[in-house]
Amino acid sequence: MSKVSPQNSTPGVNGISVIHTQAHASGLQQVPQLVPAGPGGGGKAVPPSKQSKKSSPVDRDSDEYRQRRQRNNMAVKKSRLKSKQKAQDTLQRVSQLKEENERLEAKxxxxxxxxxxxxxxxxxxxxxxxxxxxxxxxxSTANPDKAGQ
Amino acid sequence: MSKVSPQNSTPGVNGISVIHTQAHASGLQQVPQLVPAGPGGGGKAVPPSKQSKKSSPVDRDSDEYRQRRQRNNMAVKKSRLKSKQKAQDTLQRVSQLKEENERLEAKxxxxxxxxxxxxxxxxxxxxxxxxxxxxxxxxSTANPDKAGQ
DNA sequence: AAAGATTGCGCAATGG
DNA sequence: ACCATTGCGCAATCTT
Known part of the structure; x- marks a missing residue:
């Protein structure tokens, strides 16, 4: 599944797993060092508006950062679930239509x-x-009367 | 929707263009240098036969590792493409069936x-x-002749 | 047992 | 500013 965490993954089969509340266990993910083009770098594409900010490589420790990440992770999870649902519905729709098709053809x-x-x-x-x-x-004898349906 | 590739991203917001050099500069993701739950940890699932191995934290620098990662990334990509294809086909199948259904009903x-x-x-x-x-x-006058189709 | 295929997950860019 | 989507890489599994 996931969770680099060595102990909380659910090694079972394929089922859903893990109840990762919050606090991502041990950190996982670190960026190489994609730092912004230093302020004094080639200086050019940076709009002369704001740059005074610590041009942070995105403080991964920031409280706000972690919070945002967590929210996004939730959103992602939700979105994917939805997507999966939809796909399944579509599949169901197919068999449903196939069924009706047969019915119509029989008729x-x-x-x-x-x-x-x-x-x-x-x-x-x-x-x-x-x-x-x-x-x-x-x-007069040629009418067995056929009707109904 | 989005099509921006991860690498050499071109942030429209900040103008800070991060040019990720290198090919597999997968960019983000690096761990805290400790991966494996030491065999001795909760100690338990380790078969009493092998453990002498360097309890490798999975050398992320290993050549073989990078190679495997690359292969897997390809496989993932492929798999996802396939999956997407299939989903689309299913969708198409639906409209196809709907069409035929209408045809049948008309008939x-x-x-x-x-x-x-x-x-x-x-x-x-x-x-x-x-x-x-x-x-x-x-x-004799009651037959406008109706047939065909 | 090695290699590819799947799948859940988190990250980040982007759309709305 | 916030949530929703989506491409991407990682790692655990599953399948071959």
């Missing part, structure tokens, strides 16, 4: 078949008429 | 209507028969 199949039957009946009838057959036995 | 609507027409014709015909009407004028 189409049914309707098509019904239509086919009715059309056949019509053809037969037309044929009888063409042959000038009197509407008696033949025709 | 169902059409078929249903056709079926309805035919059934009505049948009913009318049946009615005529019941009234004992001879197949002459009334009946």
């Amino acid at each position: 189409i199949k049914l309707l098509t078949k019904e239509l086919s039957v009715l059309k056949d009946l019509f053809l037969e009838h037309a044929h009888n008429l063409a042959d000038n057959v009197q509407p008696s036995s033949t025709e | 169902i609507k059409l078929l249903t209507k056709e079926l309805s027409v035919l059934k009505d014709l049948f009913l009318e015909h049946a009615h005529n028969l019941a009234d004992n009407v001879q197949p002459s004028s009334t009946e």
Whole structure:
């Protein structure tokens, strides 16, 4: 998982783990030394407005810094959770749509078949008429009544 | 959204451009020089066979270490790309399915209507028969011919 | 057992 | 100023 900390990680399987409250155990992360271009450096891209500040390489000890970091970490965690959720929902949506698709196709199949039957009946009838057959036995018996759905 | 690479960042805010020399200057991240929970610490999970090893704090300078890190970074990158791809595909799949669904529903609507027409014709015909009407004028005019699709 | 693939996490830049 | 996103590297695991 994470937590460079040697003892608080949850070596279990893949589950969520660790209840890292605050106080990041032993420090982990230190910057190499990306210091700002010294004030007197090539001096150029620095707007002549503020530079009086201790051009701190970001005080990693600053209380405010730690606080911000912590907040951001929370935000990140939250955001990622949300993202994951959404992805899962999308996946679910897919299977849902697939299901409905099948349902619709089945319905189409049914309707098509019904239509086919009715059309056949019509053809037969037309044929009888063409042959000038009197509407008696033949025709009256050709209607099993199909409906519903 | 963001696309700024970590290295050679170009802060728009301060104008302080930190040019991180070097290739794998992963930049930030360095530890406090003590990594491994000494085997003797909580002492416990150490198989009674090996421990004579230099309890290496994982030489972060080791050539092999850097190499491994680099490989892993590549793998991570690749994996994430793949993951993103997949997510996108899934999203696409959704719209694809939605489209097809609409298509199917339209078809169902059409078929249903056709079926309805035919059934009505049948009913009318049946009615005529019941009234004992001879197949002459009334009946022959009731067929606008509906078919196709 | 070595190498690549995944995954959780923290950092920092950036968007809103 | 604050939270939300996102690219990135680290390390622990998992998979091969």
